Amino acid sequence: MKPRIYFTIMAIVWLVICGLLLQWSVVMYKSLVYNVSPISFALNNILRLFFGILAFFAGIWVFNRGIDRYADIVLYASVGLLILTLLYGRAFGGATRWIEFLGFSFQPSEFVKFGLIVYLGKVYSYEGLGKVSRVFWKSMIITFVVALLVGLQPNISTAMIMSLSVFLLLWFLGAKIFQILTSSGILLLLFYIAYNTFPHVKERIDIYLGRSDNPRVAQVVQSKVAILSGGVFGRGPGQGLQKLGYLPSSDKDFAFSYITEEYGILGFPAGALWIMIMILLITWNGLWAASKIEDEYKRFLVFGFSLMLFMFSYTHIMVNVGILPPTGLPLPFVSYGGSSLVSSSFAVGYILRGITEGYSYS
């Protein structure tokens, strides 16, 4: 019996179903308002799912083949994509985050966060030989450079959570206390600089602290209204009202609030608690696998992917619940957005394969 595998698969499928339920609810409304047939939305989702499944198996395949040889290429490609984005990207809502390619538009930052882990794994296992403290500063500097490129889009929230995830990853893998304290000091400093340099970072923090009269305050308020309306069991599938223009991007940045409005905390299947547990379950099993796998590169990647997934998911949730200031981060598998789904699918494919690998070691 290998329960962790089944639980992880269940968690993934569960999250994907939650995503589909959310899309269904929002699409029915959008098709009515914009007078567009829901079929085009459905096709869009099917296409996303198709690419997601491809990416999932790619993750498994990559685990089997090993990607360490191509880690450099992955990093260069990531950095190249980010620079391309800055130069030729499509601007949307004040930020240049998308690249158009063969009629598809995607968000490089979604791929870069996992690309970074792929490269750092190589640094960790080849140069550090399994000792984090040896390559701690190099890893942090590489992370900083990549994060800076992401931050310039500007996509400060992704840059920050990415850096924080790497920092935590290195910490949990055994960085020295001195390194932790110093780097956290530097991170705080960088954060302070970002706060003072980028107007929209300052703005959002101010919104969070209640010091702003920006219309985005409404977003935060409406997110809370959505959760409160949901209560314990929610308004019912498709019955959410916040999608009617009250909660902007209810299928993206505020997917968690919105789905909580429909399903509440305990509602089946997309209740807030279940979503939180499913994400925790994937990460928990990924962690377990990481502790079992003896190949240092694969361990780093499984651990890194799990943590990255967890950090981004829970940042989204905490923003929605009102613990953190508003950011534009999607909830993996649930939010609308192909790039996020594809990269997350790749990551969970890798993690799942890592868990099966973990059983072979134990």
Place this chain on the structure above:
Amino acid sequence: MPGRNLALARIFLLTVFGISLIRLIIFIVSKPEPYNTLSKKQHIITVKVFGKRGSIYDRYGRPIAYTGEGLALEVIDTLSKEDSITLSRYGINFNRFKLHQNRMGLSPFLWDKIKIMALFKSIQYNRRYVPCGEGCIRLIGRTNGIYGLSGVEYGFDSILAPGIKNVKFIKHANGRIYPAPTSIFTFNAGSSDGKDITLSIDMVLQREVYKLLRKRVKELGAKGGLVIVANTRTGEILTLTSVGSVYSDKMFLYEPGSTFKIVVYTEGLERGLNIYDRCGEKDGVFTINGVSIRDVVPLGDKDTWFWAVVKSSNACASKLAIKLDSLKPNGLYRRALLYGFGEGADIGIYEDIPKLERPSKWSKVKLANVAIGQGIQVNPIQMLRAYMVIANDGKFIYPTLLKTDTPITNPLRVVARTETFKILKRLLVAVVDSGTGRLAKIKGLPIAGKTGTAQKIDPLTGKYSRTKTMASFIGFFPAYSPKYIIYVILDEPKKYRTGGSAAAPLFKQVALLVLKLYEKGKFSSL
């Protein structure tokens, strides 16, 4: 990987999970404001749904005014540019609604096409049709689709006005209703419609009388005119129509002129006046306190009270008033009150009620003037009511606009003795037979009538004008068992100025019309 680090990582995961969950639970349990209120109220829009306004029927059940199927939607205030473009695609010009306080008319057909765009605050039926046409518009009055603004629509609004129902819809953040209701008509069915009323008006007669009146007003170059036809037995008003300056959607005030003389003669007859006695004003000039009351044509040798009535002598009427006042002070005033002057017409149309001044203020000159219907104001229904008293030999019947079989009477009210009315009626018949009202005469039909030529006050000089008159004729027939009463008023006729020459011919035309419509073949001589 060392176990210590794994434990650290697990603690981190659980901590983050725990913080999020606890925050979520605290938030949902504590229900803080303003989130709680917003979650309950912000999605709801209350739309006022009005029922259908009641219809107005004429005495034979023909619709005079009714509300059609057209809808009016009150559009939300914040209509975006895109919305107005979309609306214009359906041929609706938003700028036009703005002028009409954001109301738009919408046919059911158009509504089906437009149902995605639910942008309204209230729903009502708005098209009010008045098939009776021009002749009725003033009497029926206007509505704003829901409430009456003038005329009968205003007077009977408490019956006709529809009920309001507040229907709750789910609202989009931009104010639209979501999802758009598939049919407004189903919602409308829920709210109560106004009740119908049946008027005593005969639509056909009204329309035909209106044509006659319009023609006559044009012929005489008058400023306006009014015709009332009523049933003397039931008090039902069959026709109430007007043209030009005279409005029938609001009862106006005017100085009646000689038609008011019935009051002084009633008082005289009650005090024992013999109509064959001489009044003693051969020259037709009666002077009181330096003011002369003149006749148009002096009576000459025929200066009995009988001829004074028939030839409408002002001098005699004034003289009688002064004489009666010395016999019994304030008698004229009391008689006028008994006839119902100074008392509202109460037919459901908005009216100015003229208050009769207290007689202690009446000087002799004033008294002499009041006797001939100058210096006193009445409204047409009051005059009609007074003559109906004569027609019914003293029975006081209230005129009404509603169809009824049993007249509304006041049996306790005694205006004068029956004898007096019999004499008055004979006098009035003589007026038409050989007096001022000769032009109203119809061969073979006894008509009792009275002319009135009131001088109007010239707004420029503030004095009575010699040329501006209010010519009127009021009469009922058949004189000795009256059934119909017709009142004709013409405002400032130019070609002929007196009631006898201007109004009496129109009276005759209307009377012939009434006979043709209602009494076909009953009068052999016709």
